[in-house]
Amino acid sequence: MLRFIIRRVWQMIPTVFGVILITFVLFNVVGGSPATMTLGKHVSPRALEEFDEQRGFNKPLFFGGWAKTRALAAETFAQNAGAWRSGGEFIAHSGLRLTNAVTVPLAFPLQATNTYRLTLTYRLTEGAEAVFHGVEPQTLAFSKTWKTVALDFRTGAQPTATDLVVRVTGGALDLRAVQLQRGMRNPFDSQLAFYLGQLAHLDFGVSSSLNQPVSTLLKQGVGPSLMLMFPILLGEELFAIVLALGCAFYRNSLLDRSLVVIAVALMSINYLAWIVGGQFVLGQKLGWFPVWGFESWTYLVLPVIIGIISGLGGNLRFYRTIMLDEMYKDYIRTAIAKGVSKSGVLFKHVLKNAMIPIVTNVVIALPFLYTGNFLLENFFGIPGLGYLGINAINSADVDVVRALVFIGAVLFVVANLVTDLLYAWLDPRVRLE
């Protein structure tokens, strides 16, 4: 048994790693810039940079010596002079013409004592000379007219936004492309490493919309979610199992057939219809239950009823199939043949053997106790994790959504592990495989 446990835990690792990778790819690689997603497009580059700095988004994705910085937007001068408006004259198809000393238009001062790389693509007119911040340029590439150089420099102890100056004497310099990169002290100091480090410390970051640590928000939300979801799970499973046993007992009777039809109909009614209808009829018209808030247990009655009803159809069908599957097995036929009563067969044999799928179904549903229910929590004003999640998605709160996805997935993996262990404990055949 111990060997089985160890093997099973070992098998969990790749999945957890996969979940880390997927959340990383989703939010860091595909998501692009969470800063603009969260703060909007009309925010100063400095605010965006601070947002990124706090969350490690201003590092290279996986590996690299150079990272992007928002101090100077990369320009190709195809349409206009961009931030360089005051420094030079924009000439279509040629770029930006600089004729004397021009301050590089940094949006904010660079970090102190750090390496930076300014990459310029330019050409000089006859007799012109250019001095870049007193740094010797390294030529990266050149064609007949254009030349690309990299200027590596180190910032001083107190850099300002007007530090970088390009001096052109004796003619003009046409600038076609410009890019500024920040040097990384450690090339392995990447977004992935930052994320892994956060996870290792169980630090899920800071919510950008609520300005609180995500772990605090999660702790606050889990209670209400559990209070809502636990009764739902309990009621759903209990009703479904009892009704499924009824179906198996009276199989092919009117009761069985009508329950099957009702189950499909229940499955087809949208959750929203239950919520809106329940709030309207039971809450508003009849006034039996409050419809918004979280002050006493009465606030939970209606959402719990709705949760049970909307989950009942699927569960009933599932358990009925399982019970009927069991009913056709040989040992049941033998039991009936030797004269065991119908209820004896049902409760002693069928239910006991159907325990394995039932246990699986229940344990797999456990993680959802934690993640809560988006719709119910939102429409009944229950401050659980589902409520938190929807608000986070609506305000593009990356850290909260990422934490919820990650924790939900890890709990699911753990629940899977628990079911497998329970299997092995309930059914010795599993252990031998």
Place this chain on the structure above:
Amino acid sequence: MSTTASEVQGRSLWGDAWQQLRRSRLALACLWIIGLYGVAALFGEGQYLYYHWQDRAAPYNATHLDLQYQAPALAHPCGTDGLGRDVGIRLLQGARIAFQVGIVTSLIAIPIGVILGCLAGYFGGRTDDVIVWLFSTFAAIPGLLFIFAIAMVVGKGLLGIYLGIGLTTWVNLCRLIRAEVMKHKARPYVQAARALGLSHARIIFRHILPNVFHIVIVTFTLRFSYAIGTEVFMSFLGIGVQGEPSWGLMMSNARLRLWYGVWWEMAFSTLAIFVIVLAFNLLGDALRDALDPRLRTREG
């Protein structure tokens, strides 16, 4: 004669399934309902394209402030909403969006599921390990949350819905196809094909895939209703369709009016969703019964 020839050959799985399906009145009714919705969706698409092309305000968006909250009557069989727009015409547009979501997400999810499932089942070994790892990772992430997160990253709107639902719902299909292909791999017809020196691609897609394709049909039917339901959720919560008359948005608009006795928009959009989802669910069940001979013999 051709009739005797077909009798000698026996019926194919598909012919047999069709016969079975035709015998069930419920399944036929579902097919008719889905067909009608399909026509409505096509009509909606035509209407949308026509007014889009003409660059005019479409009737489903035309506001008549003097016709607010008209109860169902002959002129507006389903009543009008808060801006005097005809609910019936908007429901047809909703059918268009629902079918778009169902079809586009299937076009994303089914190829991924089928191809990965076939590769994993057929080649086994390392390929199988990687694909199993991939789908168990995807399966671990809570479904609705994953869909919402993808939609958030991609941006609100139809594209987010397509990618969110499409990229998360291939897992089950992949798992089923993989298991089925594994079984078929050991069958004599595959070994014969291999002995003939056919390429792997030909064996997988010409020989094995037709034999497991019934899984795809059943999955398609069942996931269609899931996609429709999820789109409704997302639009209702404000992370889905923007500015177009989706059923979810209509329900969301109608929700607050319900308290003032304006029941028709809510009732008709809920009914529209219920009927199509029910039809797809029942058809899926009927198809499963018809296409999976093992179930048939057992349930008798």
